[in-house]
Amino acid sequence: MMNSAIEAVDLVVHRGRRDVLRTVSATVPAGSVVGLLGPSGSGKTTLMRAVVGVQRITSGTLTVLGLPAGHPRLRSRIGYVSQTPSVYDDLTIRQNLTYFGRIVGAPAADVDRVLDEVDLREEQRALVRDLSGGQQNRVSLAAALLGSPELLVLDEPTVGLDPVLRRDLWDLFRVLASRGTTLLVSSHVMDEAQRCDRILLLRDGALLADVTPAELLESTGTSDADDAFLALVGSAR
Amino acid sequence: MNVGLTLATTGRVLTQVRHDPRTIGLLILVPSLLLGLMAWIFTDTPVFGVVGPALLALFPFIAMFLVTSITMLRERRSGTLERLMTLPLGRVDLLLGYTLAFGALAIVQALVAVGFAVWVCGLTVAGDAWLLVLVALVDALLGTTLGLMASAFARSEFQVVQFLPALVFPQVLLGGIFVPRDRMPDVLNAISDWLPLSHAIEALQTVSTDATGTGTVLRETVIVAAFAVAAIVLGAVTLRRTTP
Ligand SMILES: Nc1ncnc2c1ncn2[C@@H]1O[C@H](COP(=O)(O)OP(=O)(O)OP(=O)(O)O)[C@@H](O)[C@H]1O
Ligand SMILES: [Mg+2]
Numbered sequence: 001m002m003n004s005a006i007e008a009v010d011l012v013v014h015r016g017r018r019d020v021l022r023t024v025s026a027t028v029p030a031g032s033v034v035g036l037l038g039p040s041g042s043g044k045t046t047l048m049r050a051v052v053g054v055q056r057i058t059s060g061t062l063t064v065l066g067l068p069a070g071h072p073r074l075r076s077r078i079g080y081v082s083q084t085p086s087v088y089d090d091l092t093i094r095q096n097l098t099y100f101g102r103i104v105g106a107p108a109a110d111v112d113r114v115l116d117e118v119d120l121r122e123e124q125r126a127l128v129r130d131l132s133g134g135q136q137n138r139v140s141l142a143a144a145l146l147g148s149p150e151l152l153v154l155d156e157p158t159v160g161l162d163p164v165l166r167r168d169l170w171d172l173f174r175v176l177a178s179r180g181t182t183l184l185v186s187s188h189v190m191d192e193a194q195r196c197d198r199i200l201l202l203r204d205g206a207l208l209a210d211v212t213p214a215e216l217l218e219s220t221g222t223s224d225a226d227d228a229f230l231a232l233v234g235s236a237r
Numbered sequence: 238m239n240v241g242l243t244l245a246t247t248g249r250v251l252t253q254v255r256h257d258p259r260t261i262g263l264l265i266l267v268p269s270l271l272l273g274l275m276a277w278i279f280t281d282t283p284v285f286g287v288v289g290p291a292l293l294a295l296f297p298f299i300a301m302f303l304v305t306s307i308t309m310l311r312e313r314r315s316g317t318l319e320r321l322m323t324l325p326l327g328r329v330d331l332l333l334g335y336t337l338a339f340g341a342l343a344i345v346q347a348l349v350a351v352g353f354a355v356w357v358c359g360l361t362v363a364g365d366a367w368l369l370v371l372v373a374l375v376d377a378l379l380g381t382t383l384g385l386m387a388s389a390f391a392r393s394e395f396q397v398v399q400f401l402p403a404l405v406f407p408q409v410l411l412g413g414i415f416v417p418r419d420r421m422p423d424v425l426n427a428i429s430d431w432l433p434l435s436h437a438i439e440a441l442q443t444v445s446t447d448a449t450g451t452g453t454v455l456r457e458t459v460i461v462a463a464f465a466v467a468a469i470v471l472g473a474v475t476l477r478r479t480t481p
Binding site: 054 | 241242245246248249252253256257315316317319320321322323324325326478479480481
């Protein structure tokens with residue numbers, strides 16, 4: 001068992017003429033929940049796309065589950081939820097999950113399991129386009145859970161969800177982590193940061209901090225995560 | 238290549254189409270209705286007998302091109318393509334899955350269009366009517382694979398439609414519908430030799446006028462099929478897992 005699920009060393013990504021990630025070095029320990037935080041446009045989505053192998057890397061190394069990012073053998077070991085729901089809106093929830101399940105080679109019973117995990121069993125026969133935004137997000141998340149991948153890369157998975165559902169999903173993330181799954185979760189909601197094992201804070205494509213939630217509060221002398229975020233992002237300006 | 242994943246994709250695409258009756262209408266009924274309209278316009282003239290076979294190449298081709306390229310474009314824009322690119326699905330599996338799905342629809346389309354042209358519009362066929370079905374099918378598959386390829390170069394539905402005047406209309410003009418290809422200026426004739434639709438039209442015209450032309454028909458059909466395969470290969474090459 002390796003001890004870091006993701007390891008970036010001097011990772012640089014250019015998109016167009018922009019330096020979107022500037023020599024980022026960070027590690028995500030295996031079996032932990034790591035939060036990826038940072039202002040809008042700081043490069044969170046870009047970093048996640050690089051980890052799942054769809055973002056071209058300019059320089060540096062990015063190792064995922066012991067293999068270089070984008071390696072074909074990683075494709076059945078990573079689950080990815082993009083920032084906007086990426087499921088077919090002209091299929092039902094169940095048809096979507098059945099298709100993605102066949103692609104990742106998940107056992108047929110997995111569809112029911114993930115439907116329960118995201119609490120959409122009742123709606124399974126509804127077309128995705130008839131669902132609310134939060135429900136569509138959960139379908140997208142459910143698709144990533146199929147086949148129980150070792151690493152989950154979740155780009156703002158709780159956007160548009162009410163506090164109860166958010167808490168339930170974070171409970172689910174903790175359960176998955178306790179079974180050995182590694183999770184990299186981006187978020188704008190600071191109280192979610194408190195539920196992570198570690199926090200990576202990005203600003204302008206550079207890594208500002210790699211800390212535990214307690215260290216974040218301590219180092220900024222603040223008592224709540226929102227203030228800590230403001231203090232860190234503001235002080236580096 | 239993985240047959241299971243290809244067929245899973247075919248099933249998924251067909252389920253999507255099933256939820257969209259208008260697309261089914263466009264693919265199955267509209268080509269026949271247009272053929273009927275042309276036959277009606279040219280009632281009591283010999284024109285339909287001449288252009289009818291060519292139209293059998295044209296309308297299904299355009300309908301397939303449009304529907305396939307827009308379906309694939311939606312896959313790109315909705316982020317599902319990006320998700321698939323992170324999963325163990327080969328690029329060729331995806332494109333073949335699409336081609337098989339629309340190929341199945343093309344079989345229905347070809348049967349309906351040829352049946353309608355022959356029985357309702359009274360198109361005379363000197364050769365074997367099944368050859369008409371075969372050529373119409375291969376021609377519709379060409380529309381599908383060109384549509385898959387074109388979607389890689391489009392960013393919106395509007396741009397897909399812009400490919401019609403750029404890619405499709407020249408083939409229509411040079412395909413021998415308006416002026417037989419051998420009576421065109423040499424340069425245009427030479428160009429038309431390199432356009433797949435010319436060969437499809439030639440094959441259909443041969444079936445309907447020449448009972449002994451099976452050899453020509455099959456040769457022309459193979460040429461059309463070769464273009465379709467080339468379009469899939471190009472489509473697979475232009476479909477990238479990573480983006481800058
Ligand atoms: N396709 C693209 N081409 C060029 N630049 C891009 C592209 N997508 C994003 N960028 C740039 O990359 C930078 C980082 O974008 P990214 O989407 O990674 O930010 P983010 O941290 O995920 O933001 P948000 O919280 O708003 O989702 C932004 O400045 C953006 O302008
Ligand atoms: Mg983002």
